[in-house]
Amino acid sequence: MNTHDVIVIGAGVTGLTAAWRLAEAGQEVVVLEARDRVGGRLRTDVTDQAGAPASFEIGGQWVSPDQDALISLLAELGLPTYPRHRDGDSLYVGRDRAARRFAEDLPVSPSTRAAIAELTKKLDELAAAMDPARPWELADARHLDSISLRTWLEEQCDDAEARDNIALYLGPAMLTKPAHAFSALQAVQMAASAGSFSNLLDADVILDRRVVGGLQSVPIELARRLGDRVRLGQDVTHVAWTEEGVVVHVGDDAYAARRLVVAVPPTVVRRIRFTPELPAEQRIAREHQSFGLVVKVQAMYPTPFWRADGLDGTAFGPYELVHEAYDNTPEGESRGVLVGFVSDVNADAVGALDAEERRERILDALATYFGEQARHPIAYVESDWQHQELTGGAYGTSFDLGGLTRWGHVLRQPVGPIEFGSSDVAGLGFQHVDGAVRVGTEIAAGLGARATA
Ligand code: FDA
Numbered sequence: 464m465n466t467h468d469v470i471v472i473g474a475g476v477t478g479l480t481a482a483w484r485l486a487e488a489g490q491e492v493v494v495l496e497a498r499d500r501v502g503g504r505l506r507t508d509v510t511d512q513a514g515a516p517a518s519f520e521i522g523g524q525w526v527s528p529d530q531d532a533l534i535s536l537l538a539e540l541g542l543p544t545y546p547r548h549r550d551g552d553s554l555y556v557g558r559d560r561a562a563r564r565f566a567e568d569l570p571v572s573p574s575t576r577a578a579i580a581e582l583t584k585k586l587d588e589l590a591a592a593m594d595p596a597r598p599w600e601l602a603d604a605r606h607l608d609s610i611s612l613r614t615w616l617e618e619q620c621d622d623a624e625a626r627d628n629i630a631l632y633l634g635p636a637m638l639t640k641p642a643h644a645f646s647a648l649q650a651v652q653m654a655a656s657a658g659s660f661s662n663l664l665d666a667d668v669i670l671d672r673r674v675v676g677g678l679q680s681v682p683i684e685l686a687r688r689l690g691d692r693v694r695l696g697q698d699v700t701h702v703a704w705t706e707e708g709v710v711v712h713v714g715d716d717a718y719a720a721r722r723l724v725v726a727v728p729p730t731v732v733r734r735i736r737f738t739p740e741l742p743a744e745q746r747i748a749r750e751h752q753s754f755g756l757v758v759k760v761q762a763m764y765p766t767p768f769w770r771a772d773g774l775d776g777t778a779f780g781p782y783e784l785v786h787e788a789y790d791n792t793p794e795g796e797s798r799g800v801l802v803g804f805v806s807d808v809n810a811d812a813v814g815a816l817d818a819e820e821r822r823e824r825i826l827d828a829l830a831t832y833f834g835e836q837a838r839h840p841i842a843y844v845e846s847d848w849q850h851q852e853l854t855g856g857a858y859g860t861s862f863d864l865g866g867l868t869r870w871g872h873v874l875r876q877p878v879g880p881i882e883f884g885s886s887d888v889a890g891l892g893f894q895h896v897d898g899a900v901r902v903g904t905e906i907a908a909g910l911g912a913r914a915t916a
Contacts, residue, residue: 475503478726479685480903497698507677512842530897556780578625586660595655596890607648615647627781635806639755656893748870754856762840767799778832785828859894
């Protein structure tokens with residue numbers, strides 16, 4: 464059995480970033496990945512459904528300007544980016560179900576607009592006061608963690624459409640859970656992790672750029688640099704550990720190391736048996752984490768027909784099955800692509816339909832925004848991560864009510880020689896690739912520091 468300095472479980476961006484930084488520091492590293500590919504929640508697929516090959520982002524894809532850890536990694540790896548198409552008017556569908564165009568101000572009543580601005584200001588103030596890596600330290604943390612975002616919004620504002628719009632940005636669009644299912648503190652952490660709540664509201668910030676060739680290029684390039692230190696098809700089922708080191712079991716094979724990095728989502732840590740067992744608090748903390756649910760849908764058309772109508776492809780509505788949609792046409796592609804998202808309880812509803820009916824319902828929903836042409840794509844791709852055992856949902860995991868103040872501090876705590884991390888436990892960049900880069904970098908720095916101490 465080969466003995467390494469560090470074993471990393473998981474070849475997502477967190478694990479590969481940690482491994483690459485450790486390898487650069489001269490440590491003997493091996494990365495064990497259960498799937499037959501690297502990237503975890505990043506996957507760029509090519510299909511020829513539309514007659515000629517077309518590339519689709521099945522997982523994460525956007526980069527925002529404040530995500531400086533990811534942006535500097537992209538520069539280091541030599542991976543160029545391009546901006547999302549954004550010329551033209553956007554569309555909003557409110558309570559009357561009519562699609563309205565707008566350029567600047569949301570087409571709602573002046574009082575609803577004022578109420579949205581007021582709620583945005585309050586959330587920005589709370590986010591500015593919070594360290595997203597330590598949300599439990601916010602002055603009013605215990606109270607905010609004991610009530611749902613929905614309850615908090617009801618306490619602050621009596622305009623239902625304003626509340627539903629704010630809930631949309633933090634619930635379906637970000638944590639991908641209904642606003643009654645996570646705490647106001649968890650919502651503020653989401654905002655603080657993106658710099659501010661205003662940033663989450665602004666598609667030109669949060670969905671700014673894409674990577675040429677797809678965001679999976681990041682883990683692919685990291686893995687290329689790591690070479691045969693990355694082993695695919697290695698589903699780790701058992702870890703035996705002492706204070707001195709670990710033995711990691713994959714089927715009949717075993718790997719030994721002084722340190723272990725478990726770079727998988729908190730909910731997926733449970734698939735691994737530890738001997739001796741992890742402290743009870745570690746298990747309980749992760750039992751109070753769950754993935755949100757979202758179905759990402761992409762429809763390709765012979766042309767980006769909405770552009771000819773003066774539309775930018777951005778559309779949203781708090782009461783719609785597809786609560787948000789964007790122009791997702793890759794750079795240099797003459798055919799047009801729309802991406803839409805079906806989240807939380809709506810994801811449950813479409814999940815219960817057969818494939819044909821689901822496609823029809825989702826295309827109907829796109830047609831509410833973009834008209835009849837949206838019903839007739841030449842290619843149609845759904846990605847739903849809840850059925851994948853090694854992930855279990857999208858985009859990431861979050862706590863149930865009260866969990867963040869009770870157990871938030873546990874998820875990053877090492878146990879003996881074992882470190883835990885993924886984008887789900889990031890402060891800045893929480894649930895985003897930027898957070899994965901940060902967590903991987905921090906873990907590697909900690910191990911490097913300890914190794915040379
Ligand atoms: P990740 O889950 O990617 O990696 C964990 C790895 O561990 C996986 O490869 C898994 O197979 C492996 N593994 C698990 N258990 C194992 C075991 N026992 N043994 C061996 N290997 C094991 N982010 C963003 O910044 N911009 C965006 O636009 C989006 N959009 C988006 C859309 C969709 C549909 C999804 C699913 C996600 C996003 N995200 C996103 C989120 C982003 O993709 C996510 O935060 C990071 O990719 C997570 O990277 P990690 O490495 O932390 O975990």
